[in-house]
Amino acid sequence: MTGDMMTQARTPAGPAPPPLPPLLAARDLHAHYGGHHVLQGIDLDIAPGESLALLGRNGMGKTTTVRTLIGLKPASHGTILIDGRSATGLPPHRIARLGVALVPEGRGIFHNLTVQENLYVAARGGSGLGHRWDLDRVLALFPRLAERLDSPGTRLSGGEQQMLAIGRALMTNPRLLLLDEATEGLAPRVRGEIWSVIRTLKAEGVATVIVDKDLAQVLETCDRAAILVKGELAFSGRAAALAADRALQRRLLGV
Amino acid sequence: MDAAAFLVQLLNGVQSGFLLFLVASGLTLVFGIMGVINLAHGAFYMIGAYLAFWLTGLTGNLLLAVVIGVAALAVLGVVIERLAIGFLYRRDHLQQVLLTFGLILVLDDLQRLIWGSDFHSVPVPDLLSGSVALTTQQDYPVYRLFVSGVCILVALGMFALIRHTRLGMRIRAAAANREMASALGLDVGRLFTLVFALGVALAGFAGMVAAPIGAVYPGMGDRILILAFVIVVIGGIGSVKGAFAGAMLVGIADTFGRVLVPEVASMVMYAVMAAVLVWRPQGLFGRPA
Ligand SMILES: Nc1ncnc2c1ncn2[C@@H]1O[C@H](COP(=O)(O)OP(=O)(O)OP(=O)(O)O)[C@@H](O)[C@H]1O
Numbered sequence: 001m002t003g004d005m006m007t008q009a010r011t012p013a014g015p016a017p018p019p020l021p022p023l024l025a026a027r028d029l030h031a032h033y034g035g036h037h038v039l040q041g042i043d044l045d046i047a048p049g050e051s052l053a054l055l056g057r058n059g060m061g062k063t064t065t066v067r068t069l070i071g072l073k074p075a076s077h078g079t080i081l082i083d084g085r086s087a088t089g090l091p092p093h094r095i096a097r098l099g100v101a102l103v104p105e106g107r108g109i110f111h112n113l114t115v116q117e118n119l120y121v122a123a124r125g126g127s128g129l130g131h132r133w134d135l136d137r138v139l140a141l142f143p144r145l146a147e148r149l150d151s152p153g154t155r156l157s158g159g160e161q162q163m164l165a166i167g168r169a170l171m172t173n174p175r176l177l178l179l180d181e182a183t184e185g186l187a188p189r190v191r192g193e194i195w196s197v198i199r200t201l202k203a204e205g206v207a208t209v210i211v212d213k214d215l216a217q218v219l220e221t222c223d224r225a226a227i228l229v230k231g232e233l234a235f236s237g238r239a240a241a242l243a244a245d246r247a248l249q250r251r252l253l254g255v
Numbered sequence: 256m257d258a259a260a261f262l263v264q265l266l267n268g269v270q271s272g273f274l275l276f277l278v279a280s281g282l283t284l285v286f287g288i289m290g291v292i293n294l295a296h297g298a299f300y301m302i303g304a305y306l307a308f309w310l311t312g313l314t315g316n317l318l319l320a321v322v323i324g325v326a327a328l329a330v331l332g333v334v335i336e337r338l339a340i341g342f343l344y345r346r347d348h349l350q351q352v353l354l355t356f357g358l359i360l361v362l363d364d365l366q367r368l369i370w371g372s373d374f375h376s377v378p379v380p381d382l383l384s385g386s387v388a389l390t391t392q393q394d395y396p397v398y399r400l401f402v403s404g405v406c407i408l409v410a411l412g413m414f415a416l417i418r419h420t421r422l423g424m425r426i427r428a429a430a431a432n433r434e435m436a437s438a439l440g441l442d443v444g445r446l447f448t449l450v451f452a453l454g455v456a457l458a459g460f461a462g463m464v465a466a467p468i469g470a471v472y473p474g475m476g477d478r479i480l481i482l483a484f485v486i487v488v489i490g491g492i493g494s495v496k497g498a499f500a501g502a503m504l505v506g507i508a509d510t511f512g513r514v515l516v517p518e519v520a521s522m523v524m525y526a527v528m529a530a531v532l533v534w535r536p537q538g539l540f541g542r543p544a
């Protein structure tokens with residue numbers, strides 16, 4: 001490593017090192033529900049540690065995109081690469097073990113498991129990013145869960161369930177976290193907590209794909225943004241650029 | 256019936272309840288977790304009994320026969336899940352019933368091909384062949400007590416596995432939300448294979464330890480299957496606790512029915528089931544639909 005850097009330092013005019021392959025890349029993704037063509041050729045690149053806001057009006061295909069990325073919804077066409085290697089058609093558990101984790105719409109808490117069991121059930125070492133997520137660190141992030149470790153997962157408020165879903169995903173030590181409807185239905189104060197946790201994760205180098213209705217927050221938090229319109233990407237670029245372009249927001253998001 | 260005779264029947268009923276629990280728990284797990292109605296479950300009980308007969312003949316040792324037999328049945332369970340049952344998840348119940356009924360026919364034919372249609376008996380191991388005195392008048396066979404004891408251990412082991420191990424946690428998670436479990440990196444297919452093999456091994460184990468008590472004969476799994484279904488319905492579909500309560504109820508009711516009202520004995524357990532369902536339509540420990 002050091003040797004490489006020194007070589008580069010000595011030959012500043014030499015060719016630039018090849019860029020790292022994106023953590024996750026999707027090319028020309030298509031998905032169908034029956035005869036309904038829901039994703040019509042999506043291209044996405046997510047670099048290590050990068051955060052992407054995935055936006056679009058209701059029913060435009062955000063959830064379907066997220067589900068396709070983790071393999072829950074097999075793409076009917078197109079490829080998915082993780083670290084430059086094909087992950088197309090892999091079952092979800094194989095994709096998850098490559099370092100992808102999901103916080104789904106509706107949270108997906110295991111109702112017959114306690115809070116602690118929900119956290120432990122899929123715990124894995126893993127990414128090698130920063131320091132490892134374990135029960136102590138997750139509880140430090142979400143102190144409210146510590147008081148509820150032995151209660152059934154569903155006897156929690158919506159906000160606590162979302163914290164549990166995020167904590168559970170972190171226990172797999174992912175490099176990429178997919179958050180569908182990150183703060184939907186939560187009280188304003190709890191939303192604030194979730195956003196601050198997302199910023200913490202970002203600082204730790206966890207890449208994120210975030211779907212959320214709070215445009216201002218999600219654009220402020222993310223590096224890049226993509227807007228889906230009827231299953232196609234109508235915008236893909238820097239989050240700050242979108243935040244500054246009210247006309248574009250109005251046209252593509254109706255806000 | 257005097258007190259001693261009553262005690263004997265009660266012990267018989269409890270012992271039969273324990274055996275039934277081992278069979279019914281596999282059935283209820285496979286249904287509760289994978290959503291598959293497995294009509295072939297009783298056939299595994301029968302195969303277990305035949306393995307006990309055959310392997311005891313070969314090795315001269317029931318314990319060794321049980322160890323080898325359980326391992327063989329677990330492997331059979333894995334193979335059958337991979338080749339057949341795995342295709343039934345998320346299929347409708349008619350397809351499940353057709354395929355698993357077909358499995359009964361295949362397993363019955365295999366049994367006849369290998370072991371013929373004669374009745375067989377398996378000797379009680381020497382060490383356990385004695386009796387203990389319940390009262391001055393009444394003896395009780397040690398082997399039956401032994402069976403109850405072994406079943407208690409297996410049942411406790413199973414509860415511990417499901418409640419207190421990482422594997423059990425994962426099985427429960429996969430049962431609750433298959434998609435979410437797989438999106439977190441759990442290989443749900445492998446968990447299901449394991450659960451099915453566990454169910455097969457439990458049913459076969461019950462058949463093996465029951466073999467020295469009754470006869471080993473073709474089609475002996477059919478009656479057990481029906482009893483197991485009655486138990487699963489009484490206990491609440493998918494509930495292992497319910498299977499335990501149901502098995503005890505059915506074991507005891509069936510045993511006393513045969514002694515007290517032999518003419519209508521076969522109806523007693525259905526009467527029990529009807530009574531329970533009137534009181535709790537979802538079964539004793541079932542979640543309301
Ligand atoms: N299971 C399904 N079966 C059939 N059609 C579906 C299914 N799930 C989604 N769809 C359709 O696919 C399209 C995209 O849905 P998707 O859930 O991906 O949208 P979304 O952008 O996440 O919407 P929302 O903002 O409401 O969450 C919609 O038209 C929806 O009706």
Ligand SMILES: [Mg+2]
Nearest residue numbers: 062063064105
């Ligand atoms: Mg959605």
